[in-house]
Amino acid sequence: MNYDLAGKIAVISGGTSGIGLATAKKMLEDGAEVFIVGRNAERGRRALHTLAMFSEKVQYIKADVSTLQGCKQVAETIKEGPAKADVLVNSAGVYSEKRLEEIAEEDYYSIMDTNVKGTLFLCQSLMPLISVGGSVINIASDAALEGNYGCPIYCASKGAVVALTRALALDFATKIRVNCICPGDVATPMVEAQLKTGQYTLQEMALPYPMERIGRPEEIAHVICSVASPLNSYMTGSIIAVDGGLTAK
Ligand SMILES: NC(=O)c1ccc[n+]([C@@H]2O[C@H](COP(=O)([O-])OP(=O)(O)OC[C@H]3O[C@@H](n4cnc5c(N)ncnc54)[C@H](OP(=O)(O)O)[C@@H]3O)[C@@H](O)[C@H]2O)c1
Incomplete structure (x- = not known):
């Protein structure tokens, strides 16, 4: 499957791990130039090492999107480089x-x-650089669509x-598409950390699915790339569950 991303510039917050990293891989395979963003330089280095197997058109931006300064820093790096972006994936998240x-x-x-703040201010910082026809994909969760036990802030x-x-x-409808993916539990370092608390096992986590x-x-990366694709030109404001049927009930 090729999502027609050749020549596109993609910025992926949280691109150094889990869903963001898998998305970076797929976008590189499809010919995009990718900037991955994260706070931990060692994780960034490891991600670059992994991604170099797919393409050399990848760079790491060390930035903390929880601050406005960090979001502006990402935008500055893009301004100094390609000076535009076509895709923004807001995958940076904590649980x-x-x-x-x-x-x-x-x-x-x-x-x-x-x-929340990181997603909002990274959008604000990068929107002026995103080309007409571009695409923003925010990563929410099944926890946005139904109540989850024990994590009200999340x-x-x-x-x-x-x-x-x-x-x-709504505000960008004529220029940039903005959509949201809501994954259920996904096997990433975020879930590994949850399982390490010992409150439940992987089998118990899978039970409601x-x-x-x-x-x-x-x-999840497959859906993100499909939503980001210029082939997907009429979808905006959509909230897309990708959760093995969890929220279908
Ligand atoms: N895995 C799941 O089951 C699941 C389910 C539903 C939704 N989600 C959502 O999907 C997204 C990705 O999750 P994941 O499972 O791939 O998580 P993950 O493996 O823990 O990766 C999180 C990524 O976000 C980066 N990050 C965290 N805080 C940041 C900050 N303040 N500034 C910049 N980068 C930051 C991390 O890098 P650094 O730590 O180096 O900054 C890392 O690259 C999150 O928004 C999560 O809430 C995940």
């Missing part, structure tokens, strides 16, 4: 589980600042990403 009574103020900011953050997507889709398993990063 933690705390029940309402355990939540401290800093827990709120540690999730909202990356998941659910609220992903609900906000869905609402933000719809608002930006009609397809009887969690997703693979490549399965």
Whole structure:
């Protein structure tokens, strides 16, 4: 499957791991030039090493999207390089589980600042550089579409990403398509960290899924690339569940 991304410039926050990394691989395979963004330089180096097997047209931007400064830094790097982008994937995200009574103020900011503020300000910083016909893809979660147990801040953050997507889709409708993917559980380092807490096993995590398993990063990347593709020219403001049937019930 080729998504007609040859010659396109893609910026992927969270492109150093999990869903973002799988998306970077697929976009490179399809001929795009890709900028991956993350905070941890060692993770960035490892990601570049992996991605170099697919194409050399990949660069790492070390930036923290939870700050406006970090988002502007990403835009500055793009301005100094290709000076435009065609695709922005907001995959940078953090997860933690705390029940309402355990939540401290800093827990709120540690999730909202990356998941919501980071998505909003990376869009704001890069929109002026995104070409007409370009595509923004925000990554929310099934937690935005239904309640998940024990993680109210995360659910609220992903609900906000869905609402933000719809608002930006309206404001940019004639120029840039803005869509949102809502994955169910996917086997990435984020889920590995969840499983390490020992509160549940992989088998227990898979139980509610009609397809009887969690997703693979490549399965989400496939949908992201399809939504990003110029072939997909009439879709904007769409909220797309990719969750093995979890939210079909
Ligand atoms: N995996 C799942 O089951 C699942 C399900 C539904 C939705 N999602 C969503 O999908 C997205 C990707 O998740 P994943 O599973 O691929 O997670 P992951 O493997 O933990 O990767 C997260 C990525 O985000 C980057 N990141 C985190 N905070 C950042 C910040 N403030 N600034 C810049 N980069 C930041 C990380 O790099 P650094 O740490 O180096 O910054 C890493 O590259 C997230 O938004 C997540 O909420 C995941």
